[in-house]
Amino acid sequence: MGKPCGETCRKKCPEKISEERQSVVHRTYWTMTYMEKWTFIFTMVSQRAIKRHTAPVPSRRGESLVYHLTDDLGRPQDICKAFFLTTLGYHPKNDRLKWEEHKGRAEAGRHHYRADAERKEADLTIRSVDLQKVIMLPRMPGVKTAVFTKRISAFHETFATARKKSATKKKSISVIWHEGIAGRKAEEVASAYITALWKERNITRVICWLDNCTAQNKNWCLLTTLVSVVNDPTQAVKEVTLKYFEPGHTFMSADSFQHGVELEMKRQSGGAVLDFEDFRNVVASSNSGKVEVVEL
Numbered sequence: 001m002g003k004p005c006g007e008t009c010r011k012k013c014p015e016k017i018s019e020e021r022q023s024v025v026h027r028t029y030w031t032m033t034y035m036e037k038w039t040f041i042f043t044m045v046s047q048r049a050i051k052r053h054t055a056p057v058p059s060r061r062g063e064s065l066v067y068h069l070t071d072d073l074g075r076p077q078d079i080c081k082a083f084f085l086t087t088l089g090y091h092p093k094n095d096r097l098k099w100e101e102h103k104g105r106a107e108a109g110r111h112h113y114r115a116d117a118e119r120k121e122a123d124l125t126i127r128s129v130d131l132q133k134v135i136m137l138p139r140m141p142g143v144k145t146a147v148f149t150k151r152i153s154a155f156h157e158t159f160a161t162a163r164k165k166s167a168t169k170k171k172s173i174s175v176i177w178h179e180g181i182a183g184r185k186a187e188e189v190a191s192a193y194i195t196a197l198w199k200e201r202n203i204t205r206v207i208c209w210l211d212n213c214t215a216q217n218k219n220w221c222l223l224t225t226l227v228s229v230v231n232d233p234t235q236a237v238k239e240v241t242l243k244y245f246e247p248g249h250t251f252m253s254a255d256s257f258q259h260g261v262e263l264e265m266k267r268q269s270g271g272a273v274l275d276f277e278d279f280r281n282v283v284a285s286s287n288s289g290k291v292e293v294v295e296l
């Protein structure tokens, strides 16, 4: 444990939390799993709700956070950041805590995703959803200057099944389109969801796992589209849940599905995918054909 904040501290932390109590908190903290540590920090650190006239927008910097530890009697005490961090065993000047929290959240996300993949309810579909990076057609590796035809961009939104058990495993759904039909703005991505949802008309509940790309996955267009689908009496689906991975820690079935599409493109003669029809066939034969390809 590091040195506590000392007698000059305005919050008088050592008077609130005894050294014995500090050791207990410290020892307990280091027996915790990442998820438990994260929960502990989440519970003990909160954002201060004061309005400062100098800052119209609430600051999210460290200064605006309030730190607590419970004393010998279990009462939460308001303490300073340095005391909080040194009690847990972190250096108050480094960012390890932030990193721990991030890592804890990433672990919690993976755990939650794996648990979802084991679910067996028949009226529930669980998919990981991702937009593949743009594919330029014709795609002819090694041929850079000889092709004078105008190239078009093809898009592919993957709705990969997240389930592992063969009894509940479904085919993945690939929604594809090209720039002649639409671009890759929020509207098109939202349309891709509608198209994919139509493929499972008997399903009442949907869980989509997404990465944290704000433009694609966290926009009002997508959210309002999904709200209108859920409220449409002609649609079976009554519940859509979006779940997001911690940034930089995305690990989902859509990634491996898209890797399968990349491999299938390389497997073509000369790695050539000449037009949209070719691309459609490549996606359809990728991943051992366990996919339903549908055009937007």
Ligand SMILES: [Zn+2]
Binding pocket: 005, 006, 009, 010, 011, 012, 013, 014, 079, 080, 081, 082, 083
């Ligand atoms: Zn202090």
